[in-house]
Amino acid sequence: MSQEDYSGFMVFAEQHDGVIHPVTFELLGKARELAEKKGSKVYAALLGYNVGSLSSELIYYGADRVYVVDSEKLKVFDVMHYKDAFLKVIEKAKPEAILMGATNTGRTLAPRISAALKTGLTADCTDLFIDEKGNFIQVRPAFSGNIFAHIGTKTKPAMATVRYRTFKAIEKDTSRKGEVEKVEYSGPDDTGYKVLEKIPREKVNISDAEVIVAVGKGLKKKEDLKIIEDLAKLLNATVGASRPLVDDDWISRDHQVGFSGNIVKPKIYIAIGISGSPQHTVGMKDSGIVISINKDPNAPIAEYSDYFIVGDLYEVVPKLIEEIKKKKGT
Ligand SMILES: Cc1cc2nc3c(=O)[nH]c(=O)nc-3n(C[C@H](O)[C@H](O)[C@H](O)COP(=O)(O)OP(=O)(O)OC[C@H]3O[C@@H](n4cnc5c(N)ncnc54)[C@H](O)[C@@H]3O)c2cc1C
Numbered sequence: 001m002s003q004e005d006y007s008g009f010m011v012f013a014e015q016h017d018g019v020i021h022p023v024t025f026e027l028l029g030k031a032r033e034l035a036e037k038k039g040s041k042v043y044a045a046l047l048g049y050n051v052g053s054l055s056s057e058l059i060y061y062g063a064d065r066v067y068v069v070d071s072e073k074l075k076v077f078d079v080m081h082y083k084d085a086f087l088k089v090i091e092k093a094k095p096e097a098i099l100m101g102a103t104n105t106g107r108t109l110a111p112r113i114s115a116a117l118k119t120g121l122t123a124d125c126t127d128l129f130i131d132e133k134g135n136f137i138q139v140r141p142a143f144s145g146n147i148f149a150h151i152g153t154k155t156k157p158a159m160a161t162v163r164y165r166t167f168k169a170i171e172k173d174t175s176r177k178g179e180v181e182k183v184e185y186s187g188p189d190d191t192g193y194k195v196l197e198k199i200p201r202e203k204v205n206i207s208d209a210e211v212i213v214a215v216g217k218g219l220k221k222k223e224d225l226k227i228i229e230d231l232a233k234l235l236n237a238t239v240g241a242s243r244p245l246v247d248d249d250w251i252s253r254d255h256q257v258g259f260s261g262n263i264v265k266p267k268i269y270i271a272i273g274i275s276g277s278p279q280h281t282v283g284m285k286d287s288g289i290v291i292s293i294n295k296d297p298n299a300p301i302a303e304y305s306d307y308f309i310v311g312d313l314y315e316v317v318p319k320l321i322e323e324i325k326k327k328k329g330t
Contacts, residue, residue, distance in 0.1 A: 006156040008041040009034050010095035012086065013058055013066070014105050015048050016077075020057060023101035025169035027162060028062035030128055031099055032170060035064075037130040040096065043067060045089040047082055049075035052180075059178035062170055067093060069183045077105055080191035083112045089183050090117070095157050097136050099128070102161040110161050120153035125160045126282075145259045145278045165207045165263045204254035206238050212266045214240030214257055214284070218273015218294065218313050222250040227317050228272060234324045240264065240284075242274050258283035273313045276301025293317065 009031035014021040024044075031042045044063035046054060048070065055066040067089040073081045086109065090098065098113070100106040102124050114121035126148065127139035135152050138160045142149040153159070206212065213232040219225065225239075232239045240257045241250070257264055259279040269287035273294065274280060281304055284290070292305040293316050302308045309316055 006094045006096045007038070008043050008064075008093065008095045010043040010045055010090065010093055010098045010157070011058075011063070012098065012100040012106065012109070013044045013046040013054070014101050014103060015046070015051055015054060016105075018048070018051060018054065020054055021101055021103060021105075021164070022169070023103060023106075023162070023164040024058070025061045025172075026164070026167040027099045027101065028058065029170040030162070030167045032062040034097070034128060034130055034136065038096070038134065041065060043093045043095055045069075045086055045093075047074050047085050047089075049073075052182075055178075055180045059176050060172045060174050062176075063178050065093075065179040065181060067181050067183050069185045071185045071187075073185065073187050076195050077108075078191055078193045078195075079108050079112060080193055081185075081187045082109055083116065084187050085183075085185040086113055087116055088185060090157065092181075092183060097128075097153075097156075097158040097160065100159070100161045102163040106161050110159060114159045117155075117157065117159075119155040119157060119159060120151075121159040121161070122151050122153065123161045125162050126166060128160060128162070141259060141282060145282050163263050165265055204238065204252070206240055206255060206257070206262050206264055209238035209240075209264065209266050211235050211237035211268045211270075212240040212257070212264055212284075212287075213237045213270045213272065214242070214274060215245065215272045215313075216242035216274030216280075217244045219245070219250075222248075224314075225250060227314075227321070231270075231317055231321055231324075234321060234328070235268075235270075237268075237270070238266075240269075242277075242280050271301050271305070272317065274301055275299050276304060 011027040013024045035042045041064040044058040044066045046068045069085045122138040125138045125140045138151045215228045241255045246256045265286045267288040269290045271292040290305045291307040292301045293309045297310045
């Protein structure tokens with residue numbers, strides 16, 4: 001089959017226990033934009049068990065056709081089954097490009113698909129567009145985020161992963177119509193993969209937080225996180241962190257903001273003792289109001305801040321807590 005025969009943009013519709021991950025809707029929105037530019041279609045690949053009813057949701061958010069693989073073997077995320085089932089869908093649809101969320105699931109599945117198809121995979125894209133020649137271009141930070149590389153993939157389908165909250169979903173339109181196509185899957189009974197137990201982890205969904213109180217290396221020791229947590233609690237906020245705190249094991253990676261952490265877009269972002277490296281700001285630059293507290297008046301975070309408090313966090317934060325408590329009457 002010639003490379004020209006590949007057309008359309010396919011989104012991997014990630015779902016867990018029948019709930020679609022919202023990155024899927026964001027990817028469908030971007031896929032619509034790309035497909036309209038190329039005059040082609042948007043496909044969604046929906047894999048799971050008893051998931052057929054989710055198809056309409058994917059259509060409302062932009063899919064023209066949903067390929068559904070419904071099998072008990074896909075009840076849990078067994079990457080071997082998911083890989084083989086997804087390959088069947090790709091073989092049927094022959095999309096020009098495949099978009100997947102840069103989630104744990106996407107990051108586990110995407111490289112296996114790209115290896116099986118012997119095609120290129122561009123991870124953690126920050127933008128996707130069609131150039132003037134009609135080529136699908138993937139944009140991602142390179143050299144620790146200091147430049148943005150524009151990457152075209154010679155082989156098809158091209159594959160890209162994109163982090164949650166990078167793109168915006170289009171408005172849900174319940175009048176949209178689309179097709180649903182079932183794809184049969186009969187993989188092996190045993191892939192050697194067995195889920196022994198599901199252990200719920202600390203639930204921190206920093207990407208969805210409306211208010212974030214983030215802290216960086218300005219903090220002297222792990223125990224001092226307590227004052228940051230106190231401030232966050234008062235403001236009903238989620239605690240964020242720069243990477244050094246995560247690397248030092250002071251706080252879990254779920255809280256990390258930035259290039260190798262999470263992309264956040266809260267209404268209010270309070271950056272305490274954070275210098276504002278490019279790797280950090282790439283993750284928070286689209287926040288609503290940014291308030292920074294820093295000893296150094298020349299810290300690069302100032303450039304991203306609406307309010308910049310020059311001072312020692314160990315003096316400023318307790319004062320802030322006191323004032324907020326007074327205002328709240330607590
Ligand atoms: C490949 C790669 C990926 C990376 N990914 C990420 C990422 O996702 N997220 C991320 O954050 N970083 C990331 N980094 C690390 C990044 O380059 C920076 O090292 C990091 O962001 C710096 O964190 P920081 O601002 O907390 O620390 P510093 O740069 O050390 O800044 C500390 C700040 O605190 C201020 N300060 C010190 N004491 C006080 C005080 N008492 N009161 C008030 N202010 C004070 C200082 O003036 C300074 O501005 C990455 C690096 C690489 C190479």
